[in-house]
Amino acid sequence: MALRLYNTMAGRKQEFVPLKPGAVSMYVCGVTVYDHCHIGHARANIVFDIVYRYLKFAGYAVTYVRNYTDVDDKIINRANERGISSKELSEEYIRAFNEDMDALGLQKPTHQPKATDYIPQIVDLVSRLIERGLAYESGGDVYFAVDKFPGYLKLSKRNMDDMLAGARIAPGEQKQNPMDFALWKTAKPGEPSWSSPWGEGRPGWHIECSAMSMDLLGPSFDIHGGGKDLVFPHHENEIAQSEGTTGKPFVKYWMHNGFVNINQEKMSKSLGNFFTIREILEKYDPEVVRFFIITAHYRSPIDFSDQNLDEAKVGLSRFYELLKAADELLARMPVPSRIPCPTIDDSEREIYDRIELLEERFIEAMDDDFNAALAIGHLFEAVRGLNRLIAERRFEQCPLSLAVLADGVKKLRRLGDVLGLFGSEPAAWLEKQKSAGLQGGELTAETIEALIAERKQARADRNFTRSDEIRDELDAKGVILLDSREGTTWKLK
RNA sequence: GGCCUCGUCGCCAAGUGGUAAGGCAACGGUCUGCAACACCGUCAUCACCAGUUCAAAUCUGGUCGAGGCCUCCA
The missing domain is CATH 3.40.50.620 (HUPs)
Incomplete structure (x- = not known):
């Protein structure tokens, strides 16, 4: 087309x-x-x-x-x-x-x-x-x-x-x-x-x-x-x-x-409701701003508000979370040269197809008057599929899934680049969002790390009371702890 | 007053004749010492009325509502 x-x-x-x-x-x-x-x-x-x-x-x-x-x-x-x-x-x-x-x-x-x-x-x-x-x-x-x-x-x-x-x-x-x-x-x-x-x-x-x-x-x-x-x-x-x-x-x-509205009002100097780019970038990551702007069709009006920007941030984080997980996994498990897969179930087949057709669908969307919002919808679907492959952990039995994962991530990055997205190193980008969120708060990254260390010891001692206290304490301050096989990390609510 | 857009789930947002993408939120599950992430599942007949059509969110007419341009403006 x-x-x-x-x-x-x-x-x-x-x-x-x-x-x-x-x-x-x-x-x-x-x-x-x-x-x-x-x-x-x-x-x-x-x-x-x-x-x-x-x-x-x-x-x-x-x-x-x-x-x-x-x-x-x-x-x-x-x-x-x-x-x-x-x-x-x-x-x-x-x-x-x-x-x-x-x-x-x-x-x-x-x-x-x-x-x-x-x-x-x-x-x-x-x-x-x-x-x-x-x-x-x-x-x-x-x-x-x-x-x-x-x-x-x-x-x-x-x-x-x-x-x-x-x-x-x-x-x-x-x-x-x-x-x-x-x-x-x-x-x-x-x-x-x-x-x-x-x-x-x-x-x-x-x-x-x-x-x-x-x-x-x-x-x-x-x-x-x-x-x-x-x-x-x-x-x-x-x-x-x-x-x-x-x-x-x-x-x-x-x-x-189309125009940008501010909290559903026309942005104008007389209303005093306009923001300069530099003011916005003090508060939001530039890629979040870009993501927000392109999730609406370019001819539609778009409403600039904290809630919408925060949603954009969550959405973009979803992509970076996947890229991070995939990068780490692929670093541990290289794609073998021979990629047999004795049995492929229907849901895997569907994910393979989705990745296979991703670029075609993306192009189809963009070819229709630069419908980036639709194109991003397709990218989200690819994310869900790839996350599923990761969640199912069948890579040992089915290396083909690993190859699809590698291919999918590569495609996401290439197509993302057409929209000016996903160019950052995932772990660093996610880290940056965390530290940016801490600014102005009472907590520092060091304090959090210290509490994580204390909690680690408490858990080793099977002192779950203290462990939970620490989780709740940080939770009250907007910090969520994430336990994984590799240790504990944190993120902001 | 003239011209022009638009009205799709709680929120954001695709869909312009063939029977409603996607994200966020919510709820139920799986996973977890507890959580989070992730995954699975549930969640809309498209402002209203009338018409055209085998078939309409999509076309036509009307009603209501929102917005833009007509002066500098991305």
Whole structure:
């Protein structure tokens, strides 16, 4: 089955056929760098990170461009507030963005252009739009004339008359149509500016993305992504600018990810309910955040809450618990070269089949508009099957099960990697979750280890009263003791 | 007001015509000195109403409810 994806332009899923066979060109709107990124940015970037990874996994040569918009009103205002230059401010937040994305385990895009490095291309686009009669100069500003572009609003499927009813004209703007938008703005004193045929000025919002995407990917490319909120006006305007200039179709597939809500409310600065990525990473493991985000379909809204994050952590731990157990077992019992198995019962047969078909099912899910939530469901089923092989301990009689276990773990890691998951060393990852949970509590790992040692002696003396006291005492403080053949370990509730 | 989504078990979440994946929680078992992990088992007719169809969570119409965009926004 071929990859199908939901194209906002078509309003439905379509089969993915790249412009050039075997290659994919993809542009995703990055961030305006004037503040730290929040969980919404994390979602958008993780979603497209997975698109990027999956396309590569599917065998495409992918060129992925994600930009920085480093010239904008908000940047100028924020820089003025802080008494630093726009350049200093944007560089600071570009660094912060990269730190955040690295922490979240995102792969680097092929290109990460900055708007200010593309001023000549922007000026060129604006000039061509004027030549073609799609833009006009007005008092040093240049506006795009939306009435001159017949396809305007085709992406957001709005109606011009309805839009006009609610539109407002900002004071001082001399537009032919209130819907016209700025391509170039005259610089006010003290603002960053570049010279142009229309005087000193700077680009408007939207034009930078047309310039960067077409410069790096050509006039037409395959996938353009971003948050749902960018459909109008940002992407609508990009289409107008780009197709207005080249006369060619700009983008073949438009992909938009859904929003993040906070405790069932829209996340917004006015409500004060947004979290930056760094705040979240103080509390949650980056892989837990990623796991949480991809257990929902990328177009659905997702609710960010402590409960949901905690559940994600439990779910992800389940994978790492299996990987740990399997790694340990396989280290003790290497898979023999001859793997006979005199009798295979039905339940074993079923597990073998499940592992055999795992990759196929995973691909089937991901091919259906990147249905990672379904793909993860298949991975969970594989976990249950493999845990069962381990629990049944029939490896001596049936080495084939050992081979299946080894194969299953390998597949889990390979497919997990497509989602950016399971890349950590299991024991270390699980250990990290434990120590992270202790922070701020009264217990330390040393105290716990000391109590475990005392309990070990008590159990050796068959003093189960004291043994149970220790278990209960730690339990009351949220620590659970786990006895096994190899000794006692602990974990947090 | 215009446009657009969505409403599936206590919670999260797949499923867009063929008879409801998966995870968490809960309950009953196996294992355990007791536990935990793990495993086995139990646990939904899909907001409501009407219609189309041999067949609907899936299509159509309506009702109720939630949310988003229309202004900067991932």
